[in-house]
Amino acid sequence: MNVIDKLIARPNNFPFRRLIWKYWYNHLASKYENINIRLMNYGYVEQTNAQELKLDICDEAERYCIQLYHHVANAILLTESEVLEVGCGRGGGAYYVKSYLNPRSLTGIDFSRSNIDFCRQKYQLPGLNFELGDAEALQFADNTFDTVINVESSHCYQQTERFFTEVYRVLRRDGKFLFTDFRPKEAVAATRKQLQNAGFSILKEENITANVCASMELEHQRKIGIIDRQVPYIFRGLAGYFAAAKGTPMYEGLKTGELEYLCYVLKKQPSSISNNMRQHRSRLPETAEV
Numbered sequence: 001m002n003v004i005d006k007l008i009a010r011p012n013n014f015p016f017r018r019l020i021w022k023y024w025y026n027h028l029a030s031k032y033e034n035i036n037i038r039l040m041n042y043g044y045v046e047q048t049n050a051q052e053l054k055l056d057i058c059d060e061a062e063r064y065c066i067q068l069y070h071h072v073a074n075a076i077l078l079t080e081s082e083v084l085e086v087g088c089g090r091g092g093g094a095y096y097v098k099s100y101l102n103p104r105s106l107t108g109i110d111f112s113r114s115n116i117d118f119c120r121q122k123y124q125l126p127g128l129n130f131e132l133g134d135a136e137a138l139q140f141a142d143n144t145f146d147t148v149i150n151v152e153s154s155h156c157y158q159q160t161e162r163f164f165t166e167v168y169r170v171l172r173r174d175g176k177f178l179f180t181d182f183r184p185k186e187a188v189a190a191t192r193k194q195l196q197n198a199g200f201s202i203l204k205e206e207n208i209t210a211n212v213c214a215s216m217e218l219e220h221q222r223k224i225g226i227i228d229r230q231v232p233y234i235f236r237g238l239a240g241y242f243a244a245a246k247g248t249p250m251y252e253g254l255k256t257g258e259l260e261y262l263c264y265v266l267k268k269q270p271s272s273i274s275n276n277m278r279q280h281r282s283r284l285p286e287t288a289e290v
């Protein structure tokens with residue numbers, strides 16, 4: 001894998017990972033401020049005959065990206081929940097969750113100032129707020145939220161362990177962490193261990209790679225259309241790379257199973273459990289129900 005592959009697909013082992021991503025997302029958001037993109041994930045397509053998600057007509061263009069949010073966030077009942085979304089990007093997912101799934105409040109944070117400026121300008125919905133913030137050093141007090149959501153953002157972090165510990169800290173007792181992202185196949189076990197070491201019990205763990213690949217195929221033409229219309233010729237290859245267009249290593253990695261797209265529902269264990277006990281427990285099979 002070359003440098004860009006490592007940066008995208010292999011969390012933790014690339015120097016300056018965090019700074020490079022911060023520059024990239026700030027650049028994207030400020031350069032393409034007026035582009036009509038509200039979500040930036042690879043999307044999700046149901047593989048069963050489940051009823052199609054009902055969306056307002058204005059949300060149809062980004063259906064697959066919204067479906068990923070729906071799959072992640074609808075795993076639990078969110079009404080009455082105070083929700084934090086970390087890595088909210090251009091806020092389309094936060095807007096979907098707040099307006100369709102009805103939590104009491106939703107705070108979206110992102111480390112790109114341009115993204116947060118975009119969100120504040122774009123969405124005016126009671127109970128939906130956006131703040132600048134860093135996943136690895138959350139600015140909130142302990143026990144502030146009932147639910148934390150994190151969608152396709154953690155691969156950008158320098159130290160995912162630090163992020164998981166921060167999520168654990170800001171969640172209330174029995175709070176839920178709804179987490180999805182891709183990892184190299186050989187890093188899946190380490191990610192699970194990091195989550196358990198942070199104190200979470202795993203209520204649900206899914207491999208949704210096939211669902212994400214189905215979306216990437218259906219989204220290919222739309223992505224290429226946007227890139228051709230908006231991105232100068234010399235940067236189109238790079239843009240396709242980050243969008244995981246067909247033929248790119250990201251796309252191929254997911255298609256061949258070298259990369260796996262994971263989706264978790266996690267629960268904060270009571271804080272009286274010591275780290276040692278957590279580590280001991282993390283070796284036991286989990287039987288909890290969602």
Ligand SMILES: C[S@@+](CC[C@H](N)C(=O)[O-])C[C@H]1O[C@@H](n2cnc3c(N)ncnc32)[C@H](O)[C@@H]1O
Nearest residue numbers: 025039040041087088089110111134135153156
């Ligand atoms: C691929 S985008 C996904 C955005 C959004 N979750 C979505 O699905 O549309 C990844 C986002 O994570 C944000 N991000 C990356 N590292 C971050 C960090 N350390 N703290 C907060 N946000 C971060 C980026 O700025 C970017 O908006």
